[in-house]
Amino acid sequence: xxxxxxxxxxxxxxxxxxxxxxxxxxxxxxxxxxxxxxxxxxxxxxxxxxxxxxxxxxxxxxxxxxxxxxxxxxxxxxxxxxxxxxxxxxxxxxxxxxxxxxxxxxxxxxxxxxxxxxxxxxxxxxxxxxxxxxxxxxxxxxxxxxxxxxxxxxxxxxxxxxxxxxxxxxxxxxxxxxxxxxxxxxxxxxxxxxxxxxxxxxxxxxxxxxxxxxxxxxxxxxxxxxxxxxxxxxxxx
Numbered sequence: 001x002x003x004x005x006x007x008x009x010x011x012x013x014x015x016x017x018x019x020x021x022x023x024x025x026x027x028x029x030x031x032x033x034x035x036x037x038x039x040x041x042x043x044x045x046x047x048x049x050x051x052x053x054x055x056x057x058x059x060x061x062x063x064x065x066x067x068x069x070x071x072x073x074x075x076x077x078x079x080x081x082x083x084x085x086x087x088x089x090x091x092x093x094x095x096x097x098x099x100x101x102x103x104x105x106x107x108x109x110x111x112x113x114x115x116x117x118x119x120x121x122x123x124x125x126x127x128x129x130x131x132x133x134x135x136x137x138x139x140x141x142x143x144x145x146x147x148x149x150x151x152x153x154x155x156x157x158x159x160x161x162x163x164x165x166x167x168x169x170x171x172x173x174x175x176x177x178x179x180x181x182x183x184x185x186x187x188x189x190x191x192x193x194x195x196x197x198x199x200x201x202x203x204x205x206x207x208x209x210x211x212x213x214x215x216x217x218x219x220x221x222x223x224x225x226x227x228x229x230x231x232x233x234x235x236x237x
Contacts, residue, residue, distance in 0.1 A: 003070055005162065005195040006032040006055060011064035013050055013218075024050040026218045028064070032211065034162075034193040037186060037229065039209035041200060047218040048199040049167055055197060056089050056165050057081045069162060086115060090156035092185075094168040096148040098140040104151045105136040108158050115159035126154040130184060146177035150184065157188055164188060166198040170205075182208060 013025040025047045032038055040048045053059050054066055057073050066073045069088065076084060098107050105123050112119035127136050130150040140148050149169060156164055166185060170178035186208055189196055198205070206212045210229050214222030 002034055002193075004031045004067075005034040005036070005069065005193075006030075007065075007067045008054075009065040011051075011054060011066055012062050013047075013054065013059075014062045023218050025054070025061075028215075028218075028220055030213060030220065030223060032195060034195055035189055036210045037189050037196045037198070037208070038211045038213060039198050039200060039206045040213050040215060041203060041206050042215035043201055045217075046215040048201075048215055050218075051215070052165050052167055052197060052199050055163065056091060057084050087159070088162055090159065090161035090164045092149075092152050092156040092164065092166040092169045094171040096140070096145075096152040098148055098151055100140050103137050103139055104132060104143070104147075104154075107140070107151055108154045111155045112158045122158055123154070126158045127151070129157075130154045144177070145173050146181065149173065149177075149181050153181070153184060153188075160194075162194060164194060164196045166196065168199055168201075170200075 007030075009029050011025055011028040012023070015022045015024060028051065040051060042048050054061055054073070055068065057076065061074060071084070073084070099110065102110065104127060105120070108123035108127060109119045112122045116122065124133075124136065127133060130153055132147060132150050132154070135143060135147060140151070143151070169185065170181050173181060182205065185196060185198065188194060198209070207226070208229055209226055212222070212224045212226060213220060
């Protein structure tokens with residue numbers, strides 16, 4: 001078997017000190033295979049986004065180990081963390097974070113320029129892949145919420161990252177648009193070794209996952225493999 005994509009052992013994150021200390025993650029352990037579509041499921045405040053931030057090297061752990069593609073995140077210097085985020089991780093958030101004065105193509109090319117050659121061609125390719133070949137010259141304000149999220153996904157995958165981290169990517173969308181975005185995210189792993197982590201509080205979305213990790217109060221309370229993952233017939237927001 002190939003090396004796991006992500007391995008956490010005893011991962012703990014505490015904010016603050018003394019009486020004001022808050023434990024966001026406590027003794028979290030798991031091993032994720034390459035190419036898995038993983039849903040991190042739990043209510044608000046359960047530690048889902050904190051765990052995603054750990055995997056994305058956006059913040060450090062208090063204790064424990066987190067190994068991604070064979071590299072220990074805790075042992076990285078600031079420069080190595082920056083390079084890791086540049087080369088290894090794609091991010092997709094609930095709010096699209098697009099630059100309003102740039103077109104869809106320019107928003108994607110902004111990321112493509114720092115991650116490889118031919119940024120314009122690569123940007124056009126991924127925008128076509130997410131169904132926006134006819135919207136490349138549109139500005140964010142000229143697009144619907146679903147179209148803007150597709151641009152955000154294109155930005156996340158334009159560097160072809162081994163990891164795609166998605167934090168409530170359908171939370172600001174209507175049901176039909178949210179379903180199309182989930183279909184698109186699911187398709188990004190087809191035939192690849194790309195591993196996707198999707199944070200949600202919506203239990204129906206878990207039906208599409210290869211793996212469901214349930215969190216509550218910073219601890220894993222369930223870790224399930226889905227033998228027959230598929231988009232749910234009905235999504236309930």
